[in-house]
Amino acid sequence: MDEHDTLSKDDSAIANQIDNLETQPLVSILINNYNYDRFVRQAIxxxxxxxxxxxxxxxxxxxxxxxxxxxxxKYGDKIIPVLKKNGGQASTFNAGFAASQGEIICFLDSDDVFLPEKIAEVVNVFTENKDIGWCFHNQQWVDENTQPLPQTSTQRSSQKCDFRALMKAGxxxxxxxxxxxxCFKKTLLQQILPMFESDGTSADRYLKYVAVALDCGCFLGKVLTFHRIHNNNAYTLRDDKQWVAAKxxxxxxxxxxxxxxxxxxLANKMLGMGISSxxxxxxxxxxxxxxxKNYLSTSSPLEKLEIYARACYHYLKKINQSKV
Known part of the structure; x- marks a missing residue:
């Protein structure tokens, strides 16, 4: 075997690697940040x-x-920066999605951290399940120094899920x-984003509830993110959690x-829960x-009755729980 044959085989192997890389789906990681200079570098x-x-x-x-x-x-061309006026988390989701090119979109709050294998695991789920539009996974709660906390979010095993009928029933x-x-397929997010940018809207709640109401997906039973708990968290473990949840x-x-x-x-259910809170x-x-008032003005008498019935049910449930 001469030197030319060796070079040809090496060139062929490199060409195959490039071809394989180009056939893999592009994944966009959307990091949203506001005044988290002490955390954003670790997220990036x-x-x-x-x-x-x-x-x-x-x-x-x-x-x-x-x-x-x-x-x-300072990261230069390693990332795509989008520097905008303050508009709330929903506006960052809209701006990040508008700038993205990926077939798969993964969101990352700038005070959280992805584990190194996160994207590979998610891509594998989407590759093996062509019919799904979303993939969610487990998280580990950590402190400001990314040390594990004893309490944590709900942990689930891997399973395919379809909540569409359930949610359309309210x-x-x-x-x-x-x-x-x-994490989502771009084709699903195109039905949801851009979202409304009202003050007080919980952008991730809107995003995930609508997504699972529109398409089937998968829970991946692995911890792939560190969710940092600190005194400025927008929602997790806040003392005024009921106020935040209500609005x-x-x-x-x-x-x-x-x-x-x-x-x-589903919307009636949410309004009733908000009123009860x-x-x-x-x-x-x-x-x-x-x-x-505007919501109720577009609702039928039967819908209004349903909304207030739900509000009463959840209110009484909260009262009973507070007595325990």
Whole structure:
């Protein structure tokens, strides 16, 4: 065998590797950030250190006033920076998705961390299940220094799931994980995004509830993200969690009904849950009374009865739980 034959075989092997790489789906990792300069570098590094090669990393900064933007721009062409005015988490989801090119989209809050095998595991699930539109997985709660905490989010085993009939009937699925465990096919997100950018809307709740109401998917029973718990978390373990949940359910229900009339029963359920949460803490926030009035003005008498029946049920349930 001469030197020319050896070079030809080497060139052929390299060409095959390139072909295999190009046939793998491109994955977009969308990192949303606001004033988390102490965390954002670790989030970006965890995305860069994935074992799966075909990725693009889009970092959307929502008008931070700390050193976040300086940190982000130092990564140069390793990432795609989107620096925008402050508009809330929903606006970062919209901006990141608009800039993405991937067939698969994975979200990452800038205070969380992906494990190195995260994207490879998710791609494998989508590859083996061509008919699914979403893949969610387990998370490990950690402290500010990424040390494991004794409490954690719900852990599930791997299974294929279809909640569409359940949710169209106005029932909620089992608890779903937070932003950094949410992965979607682009074709599904194109039906959902851009989302409404109202103040108070829980962007990840809207995103995951609508997604599982529109398509089947998979839970992946592996911990692939560290979900950091700290004093500035938007929702997890907050002392004012009921206030946050109340306005989130009301606004999410409002926008679900507006954009997806076929999910009206689900929207009614959310509005009822939001009203019940406000009743439990002293009454509906004046800021959102008009939202409730507008929603009810487009509802039939039967729907109104259903909404208030749900509100009463959940209110009484909260009262009984508080007595235990």
């Amino acid at each position: 590094d965890s995305a860069l250190n994935q074992t799966y090669p075909r990725i693009e990393i889009i970092v959307v900064d929502d008008g931070s006033t700390d050193n976040s933007q300086e940190i982000i721009t 029932k909620l699925p089992p608890p779903l994980p937070a932003t950094s465990a949410l 989130s359910f009301i606004l999410t229900g409002y926008w679900v009904k507006a954009k997806f009339p076929v999910l009206a029963k 406000y009743w439990a803490i002293g009454g509906i926030d004046p800021k959102y009374q008009d939202v409730v």
